[in-house]
Amino acid sequence: MKKYTVQDVFKGVNFSLLELEIAEKAFEEILVKKGDVLLTPGQFVPYQYFVFSGCLRTYFISETGKEYTLQFAIKDWWITDYTAFFTNEKSMFYVDCVTDAVICKISKESMEQLYKEVPQIESFFRVKMERFFGSYQKRILSDLASSAEEKYLRFVKSYPDIEKNIKNYHLASYLGITTESLSRVRHELAKK
Known part of the structure; x- marks a missing residue:
């Protein structure tokens, strides 16, 4: 049974009411578990x-095995490999679940x-994409x-509730620093 609308x-x-009914049919609500992978490169x-x-x-994981986090998606955020989604190309990225989640999916079609x-949905997405x-x-x-x-302080401001739920190397890869640098930054900030 759907929890969200x-x-x-x-x-x-x-x-x-008709537009709401049309829009409801386009989305599928799914429960995903921590560690589930929704997308892999080449798909x-x-x-x-x-x-x-x-x-x-x-x-993204480079040829040398280094991991680069591009985005975290929390409540009310959208996520996918947008380049591949909009161009019908194969994905370059992974999308996985950092925590258990309730999400909904919608196809391009x-x-x-x-x-x-429902034209107001197109306007809604245009504004979202611009932002x-x-x-x-x-x-x-x-x-x-x-x-x-x-970078760390900006992350904490943007994502105030998720730092405790993610691994240090996820955060470091998002910030473009090493885990050692992340520890040093936290240590310095704790002294202030």
């Missing part, structure tokens, strides 16, 4: 996911159909120009 996904969007990307509860992450049948793109650019600039301490 489309209104939980599209906060602030007013639907008619076509059939879905994007909305997080109702829990934490997921997108990451269902999304395109919703845009036609995501702006945030992504800010993160890139921050990664290039900020100290490890500044």
Whole structure:
């Protein structure tokens, strides 16, 4: 039995009863467990996911075996390999569950159909994508120009409730630093 509704996904969007019924059919709510992998490199990307509860992450493993975390997704966030999802290419990334989570998934085809049948959803996603793109650019600039301490403090501000649920190497890979540097930053901040 569903625990959440489309209104939980599209906060602030007013639907008619018919639009609500159409939108509800496009999404599938699923429960995922810590460690479950939703996407691996080389796969076509059939879905994007909305997080109702829990934490997921997108990451990449280089040819040398180094892991790079690109995104954490917590309550009310979307996650997938967006490049592959929108271009019908194969994924470059993994998406896995950091904690048990309740999520819903929607296919690209269902999304395109919703845009036609419920136009305010297209507007909703356009605004979301604009904000995501702006945030992504800010993160890139921050990664290039900020100290490890500044990156860590920005992370804690952006994700106040998940640090205790993720492994140190996940956080370090997201910040682009080593786990030793992360420990040093935390130690220095504790002294202040």
